[in-house]
Amino acid sequence: MAGYFVEKIHEDWSLDGLAEWCAINISCDKKMLFDSMKKAIQDSWKSTKKHNSNYFKYLQDLRGIKEKEAIRLAQIKSHETAQLAEIKSKTLQEHIVIVANCNKNIVNNLTTVERKRKKSTPNKDEELTPAENFLNRRACGYDSGSESEEKDETDDSDDCGEIINFKDFSFDECIDTCSGKRWCLNNGEKIRDTLIKITRQKIEEANQLAKVDEKIMSVIRLGLSSIIDLSSEVDEGMHTWFGDDWESLKAKVSEKICFEVKKFEGSILSDIIKIEELCASRRYWDARSYLLDKLKERPDDDKHRQVLKIYYYLIDMLLENPHSFINKEGENKNLTEIEYIMKVSSPILDIIFSNNYDILYLKWSETIPRLTVNKKIDLRVLSTDNNVDLSHSEFAYKATPVKVIEDRSKFIRTNKCILDIYLMHNLPEEAIENSTFYGLQSAGLEGQIFGIDLLDDGLYFSIEGPAYRFPAQLNDINSLRNSLEILYFLKENAIQKAKHFSHDNDNNITKILHSGKTTTKPEHRKFNFIKKTYFAPKDSMSNEIKTMYLRK
Numbered sequence: 001m002a003g004y005f006v007e008k009i010h011e012d013w014s015l016d017g018l019a020e021w022c023a024i025n026i027s028c029d030k031k032m033l034f035d036s037m038k039k040a041i042q043d044s045w046k047s048t049k050k051h052n053s054n055y056f057k058y059l060q061d062l063r064g065i066k067e068k069e070a071i072r073l074a075q076i077k078s079h080e081t082a083q084l085a086e087i088k089s090k091t092l093q094e095h096i097v098i099v100a101n102c103n104k105n106i107v108n109n110l111t112t113v114e115r116k117r118k119k120s121t122p123n124k125d126e127e128l129t130p131a132e133n134f135l136n137r138r139a140c141g142y143d144s145g146s147e148s149e150e151k152d153e154t155d156d157s158d159d160c161g162e163i164i165n166f167k168d169f170s171f172d173e174c175i176d177t178c179s180g181k182r183w184c185l186n187n188g189e190k191i192r193d194t195l196i197k198i199t200r201q202k203i204e205e206a207n208q209l210a211k212v213d214e215k216i217m218s219v220i221r222l223g224l225s226s227i228i229d230l231s232s233e234v235d236e237g238m239h240t241w242f243g244d245d246w247e248s249l250k251a252k253v254s255e256k257i258c259f260e261v262k263k264f265e266g267s268i269l270s271d272i273i274k275i276e277e278l279c280a281s282r283r284y285w286d287a288r289s290y291l292l293d294k295l296k297e298r299p300d301d302d303k304h305r306q307v308l309k310i311y312y313y314l315i316d317m318l319l320e321n322p323h324s325f326i327n328k329e330g331e332n333k334n335l336t337e338i339e340y341i342m343k344v345s346s347p348i349l350d351i352i353f354s355n356n357y358d359i360l361y362l363k364w365s366e367t368i369p370r371l372t373v374n375k376k377i378d379l380r381v382l383s384t385d386n387n388v389d390l391s392h393s394e395f396a397y398k399a400t401p402v403k404v405i406e407d408r409s410k411f412i413r414t415n416k417c418i419l420d421i422y423l424m425h426n427l428p429e430e431a432i433e434n435s436t437f438y439g440l441q442s443a444g445l446e447g448q449i450f451g452i453d454l455l456d457d458g459l460y461f462s463i464e465g466p467a468y469r470f471p472a473q474l475n476d477i478n479s480l481r482n483s484l485e486i487l488y489f490l491k492e493n494a495i496q497k498a499k500h501f502s503h504d505n506d507n508n509i510t511k512i513l514h515s516g517k518t519t520t521k522p523e524h525r526k527f528n529f530i531k532k533t534y535f536a537p538k539d540s541m542s543n544e545i546k547t548m549y550l551r552k
Helices: 002-007 015-025 028-120 130-139 191-207 214-224 245-256 266-280 284-297 302-320 337-352 401-423 429-433 479-503 508-513 525-529 544-549
Strands: 227-229 360-369 377-383 389-396 437-443 446-456 459-469
Touching (some): 191 214, 214 227, 214 401, 227 401, 245 446, 245 459, 266 284, 266 302, 284 302, 337 377, 337 479, 360 479, 377 479, 401 446, 401 459, 437 479, 446 479, 446 525, 459 479
Antiparallel strands (some): 360 377, 377 389, 446 459
16 A cells, blocks of 8 residues: 555545555455445535535525615615605695785785774874874883784894885985084085985985895995994995095094993903913913812902903813814804804803893893884893893804895894984983993904994984904903903993983883873983984885895
8 A cells, every 4th residue: 555655646646546546455345435435525525516506696696686675775765755855845835825825814914904094093193203203102101112022023134024115115204304503514515414315316226226235225224214334334335425524424423422441450450361371371271270269269349250250161161172163173163143142142241241130131032122123133231120222232153244234234223223212211411412322243253342323413323343352262362351341341331321211200100190191202402303213114025135136
C-alpha cells in the first residue's frame, strides 16, 4: 500500500483510483466495503449539488415575489393617495361654498339691519365734531376702554381686511376743516393744508395705478388720519412731501415730543457694570452666581431687584442653551413671532411692570379694542381703574420692508386713537402739555420706541425714538443696559398717563347717576383739535390687498 502512495504521490486522488488500488491490494469483502463507501460519498455529493441548485432557485423565486409585492404596495399607496387627494379637494370645495354662503348671508343681514337703522333713526352725530361725537357716546355709556377679545372678529393685523376703492372715495368725508392759528411751512403755507393737498394727490395717483405699492398705501392712510410720520423716509415716503422743510419740521417736533431716557445710576449701575465685566472676561457662571447672591440679599429698591432678575433670567437661559437664538453655524434661528415674545419680550416686560399692577397692567395676545375698528393689538398697556389704553405695541418675528411699513401705519394710527380718547378726559394742564403717547415696534430681538402727539389744530406728528436690541449671545450682554433704560422710559410715561385720570370725575358711578345730563365738555385747548382716524370701512368681505392688486 505504501508503494501505491509512492507511485501516486504526484497523481490526483479520486474514488476510482481508490477502488483500483483496493482491487489489487485487498480482499473482496474489503473491496465491497470500499465500493459501498464510494457510492455513499457520490450520492452525498449529488444530493448536496441538487440541494444547492434548489436553494438558488428558491432564492430567485423569493426575490421575484418581493419585487412583485413592492410593486403592488406602491400601486395601492398611489391609489390611496389619489383617493385621499380627491376627498380633500371635494371637502375643501364644499367648505369654501359653505363659508362663502355664510359670509354672504352675514353681509346681507348687516346691510339690511344698517339700512333699517338709518331709515328709522336720524344720524345726529353727523352734525357734531369728532370730539363732540365721542363725548356724546361717553355720556350714553360707551366706555372708552371697552374692548372685544373675541377671536372670530373680522380683523387683519396688516390691514389686509381694509377696503379701498379710491374711485368711489370722497376725501372730505374723513378730513374735517379747521380754523385758528396754525403751524406753517417756511413759505407761509399751513402744514395741514399741505398734508391734505398731497394726500388728495396720492389718492388720485393711486386711482390711475393697476398696482398700488404698500408705501403709497401707508402714507395715504396716515394722511387721511391727519398724521405726519416724521420717520417716513422710505421711497414715496412723507419726506418727499415737504422738501427742504422736512428737517426743520423734525427739529420743531423733537422739541415737543421728547425721548429723555434716564440712564441707570447708583447701585443699579454698579451691579450692571460688574456683570458686564464678568461677561467680557467670559466668566459667565461667575456672573450668574453674582446675580443670584444679589437677589438673595433682596435690595429695597423695586427697580434694582427687577434689573437683577432680568439679567439673571437672560444669562441663565443663554447658559442653559447658548443656541436659543443663533445656531451652531452662527446664523439666526428661524423663530416665530410668539417664540420671540415668550422667550424675551414678555418675561422682561412682565418683570418691569410687576410692581405697578395697582396702576396699570399689560394685555398680550392680539386683543381688539373697539375704538380701533377691530384692529388686533399685540401688546396693550391699560390703566387698572378704568381699563383705558395707555400704549399700543406691535411685534414681528423678522423685519421685512412690507411688514415694517404695514405695522408702522397701523401702530401709529391705533396709538392716535388712544391719544384721542385720553384727550377727551378732563385733564390738568400738565397732562395736556405732555400728552405724547409712546409705543414699541419690535422685530425679533430688535425694536424701536415711537411717540405720537397732537401738536396743532387737526395735526398729529409721529416721530421715532432710540432703537434697542436684546442680546442673542452672552458676549453681547452690554446691549441689554440700553434696552432696559428705554423700556423703563415707556413704563414711566404710561404711569404718568394713568395717574392723570384721577383728575377726571367722569367715572362709571357718575355716568349712571347723571345719565340724563350731558357730560361736561373738557376745557383744555386740545379737545377741539381732535380729528378722525382713518380705518378703511368694513362693509365688504373683500380683501384690501386683492382690491389694490386686481383693480381693473
